Every structure is written in structure tokens, then in C-alpha cells.
Amino acid sequence: MTTETTGTLSKPEKIRRPRRMRALSRMIAYLGLRKALLTLVIVLFFVGTVSFIFLSVMLGVAVNTLSGPSTTADLYQQVMVMAGLSVLTFISYYFGYRFLADVTQKALFQIRQDLFEHMQTLSLRFFDRQPIGELMSRVTNDIDVITAFFQQPLGTMLMGLFMLVITLAAMFLLSVTLAVVACIAIPLMMGLVWLLAKVAGPAFALLQERLADLNGLMEETLAGEKTIIAFRQQDAIAGSQTVVSEGAREVGSRAQVLSLVINPLTVLVTNLDVSLVALFGSVMIINHDLSVGVLTTFLSLTLLFALPLTTIFANYNFILSAAVSANRIFQIIDEEPDIVDKPGAVDLKPVNGHVVFRDVDFSYVPGRQILKKNSFEALPGQMIGLCGPTGAGKSTIINILTRYYDIDSGSIEIDGQSIYDVTQESLRRQIGVVLQEPFLFSDTVMNNLKYGRGGATDEECIQAAKDANCHEFITRLPKGYATILSDGGRNLSQGQRQLLTIARAMIANPRILILDEATSNVDTRTERSIQAAIRKLQEGRTSFVIAHRLSTITNAHQILVINNGEIVERGTHDEMMKAGGFYYNLYMSQFKGRVADILPGASTHSKGAPV
Numbered sequence: 001m002t003t004e005t006t007g008t009l010s011k012p013e014k015i016r017r018p019r020r021m022r023a024l025s026r027m028i029a030y031l032g033l034r035k036a037l038l039t040l041v042i043v044l045f046f047v048g049t050v051s052f053i054f055l056s057v058m059l060g061v062a063v064n065t066l067s068g069p070s071t072t073a074d075l076y077q078q079v080m081v082m083a084g085l086s087v088l089t090f091i092s093y094y095f096g097y098r099f100l101a102d103v104t105q106k107a108l109f110q111i112r113q114d115l116f117e118h119m120q121t122l123s124l125r126f127f128d129r130q131p132i133g134e135l136m137s138r139v140t141n142d143i144d145v146i147t148a149f150f151q152q153p154l155g156t157m158l159m160g161l162f163m164l165v166i167t168l169a170a171m172f173l174l175s176v177t178l179a180v181v182a183c184i185a186i187p188l189m190m191g192l193v194w195l196l197a198k199v200a201g202p203a204f205a206l207l208q209e210r211l212a213d214l215n216g217l218m219e220e221t222l223a224g225e226k227t228i229i230a231f232r233q234q235d236a237i238a239g240s241q242t243v244v245s246e247g248a249r250e251v252g253s254r255a256q257v258l259s260l261v262i263n264p265l266t267v268l269v270t271n272l273d274v275s276l277v278a279l280f281g282s283v284m285i286i287n288h289d290l291s292v293g294v295l296t297t298f299l300s301l302t303l304l305f306a307l308p309l310t311t312i313f314a315n316y317n318f319i320l321s322a323a324v325s326a327n328r329i330f331q332i333i334d335e336e337p338d339i340v341d342k343p344g345a346v347d348l349k350p351v352n353g354h355v356v357f358r359d360v361d362f363s364y365v366p367g368r369q370i371l372k373k374n375s376f377e378a379l380p381g382q383m384i385g386l387c388g389p390t391g392a393g394k395s396t397i398i399n400i401l402t403r404y405y406d407i408d409s410g411s412i413e414i415d416g417q418s419i420y421d422v423t424q425e426s427l428r429r430q431i432g433v434v435l436q437e438p439f440l441f442s443d444t445v446m447n448n449l450k451y452g453r454g455g456a457t458d459e460e461c462i463q464a465a466k467d468a469n470c471h472e473f474i475t476r477l478p479k480g481y482a483t484i485l486s487d488g489g490r491n492l493s494q495g496q497r498q499l500l501t502i503a504r505a506m507i508a509n510p511r512i513l514i515l516d517e518a519t520s521n522v523d524t525r526t527e528r529s530i531q532a533a534i535r536k537l538q539e540g541r542t543s544f545v546i547a548h549r550l551s552t553i554t555n556a557h558q559i560l561v562i563n564n565g566e567i568v569e570r571g572t573h574d575e576m577m578k579a580g581g582f583y584y585n586l587y588m589s590q591f592k593g594r595v596a597d598i599l600p601g602a603s604t605h606s607k608g609a610p611v
């Protein structure tokens with residue numbers, strides 16, 4: 001991994017120009033994916049340009065015909081040739097552009113594909129580092145910029161390049177002296193390119209960054225709309241939006257003005273060049289070194305020669321933007337996944353569910369250790385309860401068992417096999433998780449359930465939904481199982497979402513089950529029925545149940561009490577209640593809270609199990 005990709009993705013401002021240009025050429029190399037078609041495009045452009053230039057040559061020939069002793073028949077023939085050349089130019093260019101569209105669309109498809117596919121391989125650590133708005137900006141805004149570049153300017157510039165080279169060759173063939181005079185435009189134009197790159201380049205890079213900021217803010221604002229309304233922060237948000245928008249507007253107009261003033265400058269250079277050629281050419285005609293026809297051809301060639309240069313300038317802002325965007329996209333594509341299968345990793349065979357943690361140390365960010373020397377053992381079929389204060393590290397233990405993150409030291413084994421020696425796919429297939437924040441896809445209820453296991457039948461899904469107590473509310477939805485859940489299930493209550501994720505885990509039929517606060521969002525009655533469902537699900541499986549409400553885990557074979565990343569106490573509910581330690585206090589404080597809710601004035605003398 002390079003230093004640039006270890007921190008948050010670097011800002012465009014810091015990107016050096018060679019790096020941007022490398023990214024651009026790498027992006028253009030994607031055109032090579034359809035080599036045969038690309039070759040055909042090049043041939044067609046070549047033929048089109050050569051015939052186009054021959055038109056200018058024929059113009060000169062016609063002028064000479066007029067001033068010489070030729071007949072009308074000669075002129076007629078020349079006009080026919082010119083008409084033929086025009087048709088040939090049209091056909092070549094038409095098909096050239098037509099096939100170029102296929103080539104560029106294939107390239108764009110592949111870039112998008114590479115980006116999305118690669119993002120799927122990246123670990124959670126990468127996503128932790130990136131503000132989601134920034135990532136969204138890359139997958140939307142940057143891809144759009146590249147698409148725009150591939151669709152229009154790229155073709156025009158490719159053509160321009162042909163025109164430039166072939167015209168130059170034709171000019172030197174016609175008259176070396178005049179060609180040299182016409183070439184005076186080249187250093188002048190190059191000076192303008194340099195000026196534009198120097199002045200407008202950074203402005204465009206900055207613009208891209210401002211747009212990313214704006215996108216990020218928009219994304220966050222939309223996602224947090226409820227909170228914004230609840231805290232009456234609409235005005236403040238609108239205010240900061242204005243500030244960020246204003247920033248983008250300012251930089252945008254600066255970048256645009258800079259690129260626009262370049263246009264009149266290039267026209268000026270072109271006209272000066274044509275005048276110079278006309279002046280030198282006329283002198284040569286007077287000295288009988290040149291015919292009028294050749295000068296006519298030459299003047300139109302000079303215009304043709306300046307045209308592509310102007311085109312390249314007119315599109316230079318597109319090139320700059322595309323280069324910046326390409327660089328930002330390749331930064332993601334080049335980001336190495338930090339959680340990878342070991343070479344020669346084998347599939348984890350169907351397990352019994354014997355899980356062993358030995359001296360596990362873990363930190364999300366280097367230097368800030370979260371888990372310290374965690375050791376425990378879960379025998380096949382056992383239920384392990386995890387409890388402890390908020391932020392203690394309970395979910396973290398689960399995150400490392402599923403290899404969402406890799407540990408710093410120690411070992412984790414399932415059925416005697418290190419989870420680091422097996423493929424992630426086979427490991428996760430055997431672990432079912434119900435996460436703390438239920439997540440559902442914007443798809444039908446049925447498809448969300450099927451997500452648990454590819455190939456699950458409708459009947460299996462409905463059975464699981466019944467077991468998890470969601471069948472009833474699903475059938476009450478407008479279209480039952482075919483109802484589309486909008487935006488991650490916002491049209492369901494939090495508890496209903498949680499129930500669906502439980503059903504989904506049931507369908508996955510894993511050997512090891514993880515429930516992270518799975519019942520924290522449901523009412524007591526539903527909780528009881530879920531408990532029953534979970535108990536059924538737990539039969540013959542090893543399960544890890546994280547719970548704040550300790551009543552959920554009192555029947556666990558073993559309860560681990562986590563505090564500050566350490567297992568401070570362990571044992572069964574009864575053992576720890578007798579011991580009167582951390583767990584006892586935690587339990588009693590919840591118990592008191594509950595009794596106080598029901599019976600104001602209840603004292604600490606109350607005995608018995610909380611409900």
C-alpha cells in the first residue's frame with residue numbers, strides 16, 4: 001500500500017500533475033479492451049482525414065485549372081472527385097464515431113465495474129475511514145465526469161490529433177518553407193496550453209473537491225433529515241449548505257473564466273498564423289516559387305491545422321477534470337483490501353461450533369487498543385451471553401469473529417482451525433449475524449429474506465418468518481411478501497426490521513449464530529416470542545447473544561462480562577449473582593430500574609428475577 005492510500009483518500013489539491021496524467025492515460029487504456037474495433041476506428045479516422053485533406057488539395061488543383069489552359073471537362077472531373085472525397089470523408093467519420101461509441105461505452109462499463117467490484121472487496125476499516133458522502137461523490141460525480149469526457153471530447157480530440165499529424169505531413173510535402181512558417185503557431189499554442197494548465201488546472205482540481213464537499217453535505221443532510229427537523233436545525237444546515245455551495249460557485253466560475261478566455265486567444269493565434277502564411281506565400285508567388293493553387297491549398301490546410309489545436313484547448317478543461325476524476329477513481333481501485341484470504345486458504349468444513357479466543361488483542365485504529373487479552377471458549381451448542389456497558393467492546397468481539405476486522409495478536413479458532421487459515425467466504429457462510437442496526441435492502445420482503453441464503457425457497461422463507469414472528473405483520477403490508485421496502489426498510493418500524501433480520505439469519509441456517517442486541521427494539525410481548533424463536537434457532541448451534549437487557553441472557557451457558565475491552569467476569573447467571581461482583585451490580589441496577597418503573601418507591605430490598 002502506498003502512503004497516499006493508507007490515510008483518508010488524498011484530496012485532489014495534493015495530487016501532483018504527473019499522477020493525474022498517469023491516471024488519465026490509464027483510463028484511456030481501457031479503450032484497448034476492444035482492440036479490433038479500436039483499430040477499425042483508427043483506420044476509419046485515418047481514411048476520413050486523408051480524404052478530407054485531399055479536398056483542400058483538390059481545391060488548389062481547381063484554382064490552378066482556372067488560371068491555366070484547362071477545359072471545363074477537367075473542372076467537371078475535379079468537382080466530381082471532390083464530391084466523391086466528401087462522401088468518403090462522411091462515411092469514414094460516421095462509422096468511425098459510431099464504432100468509437102461502442103469502444104468508449106465498453107471502457108466506461110469496465111471502469112464502473114472495476115470500481116464497484118473492488119469496493120466489495122474492501123474491508124470495513126476502509127469504509128470507517130471514508131465519509132460516505134466523499135465515497136458517493138466518487139462513485140457518482142467522478143464517474144459522471146469521466147463519462148462526459150469519454151462521450152464527447154475524447155472522440156473530438158482523437159480526430160483532432162489525426163488532423164494535426166496528417167495536415168502537418170501534407171504541408172511539408174507541399175512546401176517546406178511555408179510549412180515551417182505555419183509551424184510558428186505550435187510554440188505559441190503550446191505556451192497557451194502551459195498557461196492554461198498552470199492557471200486553470202489547480203482551479204479545476206479545487207472545483208472537484210468543492211463539489212465533493214457539497215455532495216457529502218447533501219448526502220448527510222438527506223440521511224439526517226429527521227434529526228435536523230427534530231432539532232430545528234434547518235436554518236443552520238441551509239446556512240452551511242450556502243457556504244459550501246458558494247465555495248463551489250466561486251471556484252467554478254474562476255475555473256470556467258480561465259478556460260474560456262483561452263478560446264479567443266487561440267483564435268487570435270490561428271488568424272495570425274494564416275496571415276503569416278498568406279504573406280510568405282504571396283511573396284513566393286511573386287517570385288514564381290509557388291502557384292496560386294498551392295497557396296490556396298496551403299491556406300486551407302493552415303486553418304485545418306489550427307483547428308485541432310483549438311479543439312484541444314476548448315476541451316482542455318474536460319481533460320483536466322477527467323484526469324482529476326480518473327485519479328480519484330483509481331485511488332479506490334488501487335486501494336488494497338487489508339483483509340484477504342491467506343495464500344492456500346482452505347474452505348472451512350461444516351463446523352460443530354467450537355469457538356476459542358486466545359489472548360486476543362485488537363484495535364480499530366493503531367495505538368488505541370480496544371480489546372485486551374480476550375480469552376474464552378464456547379463449546380458446540382452453547383449459548384454465550386455477552387454483556388457490559390456501552391462502548392465496552394461487545395460488538396467488537398463479534399466483528400473480529402466474523403473477520404470484518406483482523407486482530408492485532410492472539411488467535412481465534414473454530415473447531416480447532418484458525419479463522420485466518422480459511423477463506424472468508426466459507427467462514428461467514430457458517431456464521432449468521434443479526435446486527436445491532438438492522439439493515440434491509442430496497443427490495444421486496446421476500447428477496448430480503450432470501451438474501452440469507454441463495455436458493456432458499458418461498459416456503460422456507462415464509463416458515464422462517466413465522467418462526468421469527470414476522471409473518472403476521474408482513475401479510476398486513478400492502479403487497480404482503482411482495483411489498484418493496486423503501487430506503488432500507490424505512491416503511492417498517494425498527495422492531496419489525498429487527499424481526500426480519502432475525503428471520504433472514506434463520507434462513508441462512510448457520511452453525512454459529514450471533515445476535516447483537518437483537519431484541520432491544522421490540523416490546524416485551526414480542527420479545528418473549530422472539531426469545532422462543534431464538535431458543536428454537538439456538539438448538540444444536542453455538543450462539544453469541546449480546547444484550548443490554550440481562551434477562552435475555554440469564555439462561556446462557558456462560559456469560560462474559562466485558563468492561564473496557566476486558567472480560568472482567570465470567571460464569572453462569574447464578575454463579576455470578578452469588579459472587580456479587582460486576583454482573584450482580586449490573587443486574588441489580590436494571591432490576592431496580594424496572595421495578596421502579598412499575599412500582600414507584602420500590603426499594604433495593606426487592607428480590608426475585610426481573611421480567
Ligand SMILES: Nc1ncnc2c1ncn2[C@@H]1O[C@H](COP(=O)(O)OP(=O)(O)OP(=O)(O)O)[C@@H](O)[C@H]1O
Pocket residue numbers: 128364365370388389390391392393394395396397436
Ligand atoms: N469502526 C470503528 N472505528 C473505531 N473505533 C470503533 C469502531 N467501532 C467501535 N469503536 C470503538 O470501540 C469501542 C467498543 O465499541 P463496541 O461497538 O464494541 O461497543 P459495544 O460494547 O458493542 O457497545 P454498545 O453496547 O453501545 O453496542 C468503543 O470505544 C468505540 O468507540
Ligand SMILES: [Mg+2]
Pocket residue numbers: 394395396436516
Ligand atoms: Mg454494540
